[in-house]
Amino acid sequence: MVKRYPNRKALAVIASWLILTAVAGPLPPSTAGAATRSLIGTDGATKSKLSPMVFDALVKGDPNTPIQVVVTTANAATSLDETTVASFGARVLRRYENLNGYAVSIAPSSLTQLAALPNVTRVSMDQKVGLTNDINNVTLGADLARRNLGLKGHDIVVAVLDSGIANHPDVGSRILTEVEIVGQEKGFADYFGHGTHVAGIIAGNANQSNDGKSFRRFYGMAPEAKLVSVRVLGRDGTGYVSDVIAGIDWVIKYRANYKIRVLNISLGQAIEQSYATDPLCIAVEKAWKAGIVVVVSAGNWGELGYGTIGSPGNDPYVITVGASNNYLSPSRGDDILTTFTSRGPTAIDHFVKPDLVAPGNRTTSLRAVGSTLDATYPALRVKYSAFNSDPNKANLDSPYLELTGSSMATAVVSGMAAILIDADPTLTPDTVKARLMKSAEKRLEYDIFSEGAGFANLYAALQEQGVAKAPSRSPQAFMTSTGIVIQSTDLLWGDPLSWSGTLIWGSDPLRNTDTVAASGAVWGNKGTVGSSGVGSNGAIWGGNNSPPKR
Numbered sequence: 177m178v179k180r181y182p183n184r185k186a187l188a189v190i191a192s193w194l195i196l197t198a199v200a201g202p203l204p205p206s207t208a209g210a211a212t213r214s215l216i217g218t219d220g221a222t223k224s225k226l227s228p229m230v231f232d233a234l235v236k237g238d239p240n241t242p243i244q245v246v247v248t249t250a251n252a253a254t255s256l257d258e259t260t261v262a263s264f265g266a267r268v269l270r271r272y273e274n275l276n277g278y279a280v281s282i283a284p285s286s287l288t289q290l291a292a293l294p295n296v297t298r299v300s301m302d303q304k305v306g307l308t309n310d311i312n313n314v315t316l317g318a319d320l321a322r323r324n325l326g327l328k329g330h331d332i333v334v335a336v337l338d339s340g341i342a343n344h345p346d347v348g349s350r351i352l353t354e355v356e357i358v359g360q361e362k363g364f365a366d367y368f369g370h371g372t373h374v375a376g377i378i379a380g381n382a383n384q385s386n387d388g389k390s391f392r393r394f395y396g397m398a399p400e401a402k403l404v405s406v407r408v409l410g411r412d413g414t415g416y417v418s419d420v421i422a423g424i425d426w427v428i429k430y431r432a433n434y435k436i437r438v439l440n441i442s443l444g445q446a447i448e449q450s451y452a453t454d455p456l457c458i459a460v461e462k463a464w465k466a467g468i469v470v471v472v473s474a475g476n477w478g479e480l481g482y483g484t485i486g487s488p489g490n491d492p493y494v495i496t497v498g499a500s501n502n503y504l505s506p507s508r509g510d511d512i513l514t515t516f517t518s519r520g521p522t523a524i525d526h527f528v529k530p531d532l533v534a535p536g537n538r539t540t541s542l543r544a545v546g547s548t549l550d551a552t553y554p555a556l557r558v559k560y561s562a563f564n565s566d567p568n569k570a571n572l573d574s575p576y577l578e579l580t581g582s583s584m585a586t587a588v589v590s591g592m593a594a595i596l597i598d599a600d601p602t603l604t605p606d607t608v609k610a611r612l613m614k615s616a617e618k619r620l621e622y623d624i625f626s627e628g629a630g631f632a633n634l635y636a637a638l639q640e641q642g643v644a645k646a647p648s649r650s651p652q653a654f655m656t657s658t659g660i661v662i663q664s665t666d667l668l669w670g671d672p673l674s675w676s677g678t679l680i681w682g683s684d685p686l687r688n689t690d691t692v693a694a695s696g697a698v699w700g701n702k703g704t705v706g707s708s709g710v711g712s713n714g715a716i717w718g719g720n721n722s723p724p725k726r
Contacts, residue, residue, distance in 0.1 A: 225291040227449045228703065229301035239285035244269065244302035246418050246455040248277045249295045257295060264289045270418060274428040275459050279418035298453045302418045303445045305409075320635045321595055322399070327638070329398025329594035334378050334438040335468075337423045338371030339413060340364070341405040342544040344575065346380040346394075347372075352434055354405040357423045358415055367411035369547030373579050374442050375403055376542030377587035378594070384575045385563050392563035394540050394576055397591020397634070398598070404434055409443065411548055417445055417456050424459040428466050437597050439463055440590040441472040442583035444486035447523045448703040457491040464493045469597070469605040471590045473582040474498040474530040475518035482519045482625055482691070483698040485529045490522035492649040495593075495609050496529045499536030499585040500631055511535070511631055513622060517582055520625040520653075521692070523703050527650045528624055528662060531609065532616045534592075534632040536585030543577035550577065592634045599638055606644035610675055611637050613648075618682035623689045624662075625653075629680050642674030655699045660689055 226234065233243050249257065257278065258268045266282035279302055282290060291299050321327040333352065341351055343364040354364050366372040380396035406423040409415040420443065427439055441460070451457040460470045472494050475486035489496040498517040514537050520529040540558055543550055550557065558576040560569035593608050603611075615637040616630030651663035665680050666672035677685055692698055 222288060222291045225296060225298055226287065227298065227300040227453065229303070229448050230287060230299050233284045233301070234287045237284045240283050242267075242281045242283050244279065244281050244416065244418065245287075245290075246277060246279050246300045246302050246421065247290065247296055248298040248300070248453070248455050248458060250276065250297050251295055252276050253278045253295070257293075260293060261290060266290065270422055272421065272425045274425050275421060275455075275462055277421075277455060279416075279421075298455070300417075300449065300453070300455050302416050303448075304414050305417055305420055305443050305445045321638060322395075325599070325638065327595050327598050329379065329401035329591065329598045331400070331402060331435075332398060332438065332594040332597050333402045333404060333434055333436045334398070334440060334590055334594055335404040335406055335427045335434075335436045336371055336375050336378070336440045337406045337408050337420060337427075338366075338374055338440075338442060339368035339409040339411070340366035340371045340407040341375045341403060342366040342369075342372040342542070342547070344372055344376065344380075344542045344544070345383045346396075346542055346575075347375050347403060350379060350381075350400075350402045351375075352402050352404050354407065355423065355426050357406065357408045357419050357426070358410050359407060364405065366407075366544040367547055368409060368413045369544040369549035369577070370409070370413055370442070370579075370583065371405065371407070372544040372547070373539075373541045373549075373577055374440060374583060374587040375405070377539060377584055378440060378591040379403055380542055387564070389566045390564050394563070396541070397588055398594035401591070401594045401598075404436060413548065415443075421455060421459045424463055427468065428463050431466060431468060436468060438469045438471065438590050438593045440587055441470065441488065442586045444473055444475055444489060446703060447485070447487045447490055450524050451487070451491045451522070451527075452525075454487055454490075456488045460488045460491055461493050464605050467605065469590075469593045469608050470494040471586050471593060472496055473586045476516045476581050478513075478517045478519050478626075479515055481698075482695055483521065483523050484518040485520050485522045486518065489518070489529060490525060490527060492525075492527050492652075493605075493647060495589060495612065496531050496628075496650070497536075497582060497586045497589045497632075498530035498533040498626070498628065499580075499582040500533045500627075501537035502535045513626055514580075517585075517626075519692075520628075521698065524701055526653045526655075526699070528628070528653055529650055530628040531613055531650055532589070532628045532630055532632050534585040534588040536582050536588070537580050538578050539580065539584040540576050540578050541584070541587075543573075543575050545575070549579070589632060592632060592637065595634060596637060604644065606646070606648040606669075607642070610642060610644040610648040610669060611640040614642065614675065614679050615640050620682060620684065620687055623687055623692065624681050624685060625689065625692050630682070642671065644669050644671070644675070646670030648675075655693070660686055660693050662686070 269279040271278040379401040381399040382393040382395045408419045408423040477484040499514045557573040613629035618630040654661045669675040
């Protein structure tokens with residue numbers, strides 16, 4: 177069944193591998209000064225409601241050229257809110273049902289009026305967002321879970337917020353519905369190709385690599401899991417934060433109808449404000465607290481150093497996943513971190529992220545034939561000779577594609593979460609996160625801002641018995657006169673015996689942290705990569721590689 181989201185207002189996206197935003201040039205000094213004076217004339221509480229990017233748009237942008245913002249409200253938004261903002265020329269693009277707020281197109285000259293409304297708590301820029309295995313199965317122990325324990329994620333439902341899921345034979349019969357936040361196409365479709373690849377990592381059943389001549393089978397982590405496709409990205413792989421929030425809103429509303437237990441979000445945006453006021457973080461927290469395990473990408477900007485985690489990966493509740501490289505080998509011993517995986521601590525709030533890492537390098541999964549990725553990068557198509565001995569097919573393109581990025585690693589962990597819930601349906605999101613982190617393999621050559629709690633290990637996680645008695649929030653790190661101090665998971669998670677810092681991070685939690693401790697930029701109060709201004713909000717997942725890591 178294809179479900180269409182009501183009252184969708186089309187929003188333009190820019191066809192580019194890098195997420196770019198059209199930005200007006202600097203204003204003449206007299207105009208900028210007038211905008212600044214207008215802001216100064218308001219009370220401090222009103223000014224504090226504007227995020228840094230929105231503030232920049234107010235004082236530097238064209239006052240009459242509308243921008244898109246996401247408005248967070250104290251109480252549920254109503255038609256009265258829409259009528260009120262319309263009175264000063266703004267236009268509500270969508271109003272959320274389970275999240276307090278709405279998205280609006282508004283001239284910067286009216287921002288102070290919007291912020292002054294008593295129901296408004298925050299006005300944030302509606303940023304563009306972008307995207308950030310048989311071998312993985314053996315590396316993580318999913319083959320043992322399937323073979324020895326009979327765990328395949330049977331009927332566990334995973335919602336995938338992405339570019340859609342094509343009707344691929346490896347998952348087609350298990351896609352319960354498609355929700356079209358972006359686009360109005362009929363039937364299951366993925367015109368970009370990313371969502372289908374992600375879905376296969378989570379729940380592919382190796383249908384197309386399972387004949388008598390196949391010597392490799394491309395199973396997803398949970399090959400009997402079911403999927404809900406929530407399309408929030410267009411055919412170029414981009415979308416808006418407001419679209420992603422609308423997708424999360426739908427998942428929360430219909431979680432009971434479809435029995436959704438896991439939400440995969442392999443995309444993100446640059447951080448411009450604290451998680452506490454970021455509407456995307458507020459949305460994923462609402463899903464988490466509704467009983468859904470939310471798994472998100474760390475990002476692909478690790479080559480720029482520490483403090484490069486994206487949003488909503490900076491939220492302390494959700495499971496944030498970085499990417500490791502298994503060297504196309506089933507052995508765990510040769511696994512290393514990828515150079516591109518984003519590193520913590522998170523900008524502004526300084527949470528210890530990622531929470532763990534999983535394989536995300538050169539991952540084989542489902543190909544959406546004819547999609548943008550498929551057409552643009554034909555070299556990434558997997559030939560039949562890679563897994564099938566039929567000489568007549570050897571040089572033909574198969575229904576599989578190879579991609580790299582923390583997006584792929586995120587899908588791996590979403591599949592792992594489905595297996596854990598299959599083993600014990602009573603597990604809460606907090607316990608799933610705690611068990612995955614505790615069981616992760618600690619590599620003492622890496623610091624906790626790079627590998628988090630370690631390299632994911634599904635079979636080890638299935639042996640864990642501890643229960644989180646408090647929210648398993650990722651701890652904060654603090655810079656003191658004597659060095660880095662990290663909040664104790666003993667106290668945060670409510671059970672020192674099960675969740676001590678040593679068990680989560682290893683025997684030396686502050687190992688190899690001299691480099692990050694010496695970085696003054698990391699411990700400041702600024703946003704992360706690409707968020708220094710309203711025109712610089714390139715998505716963390718954009719990358720500038722060819723092909724991009726996604």
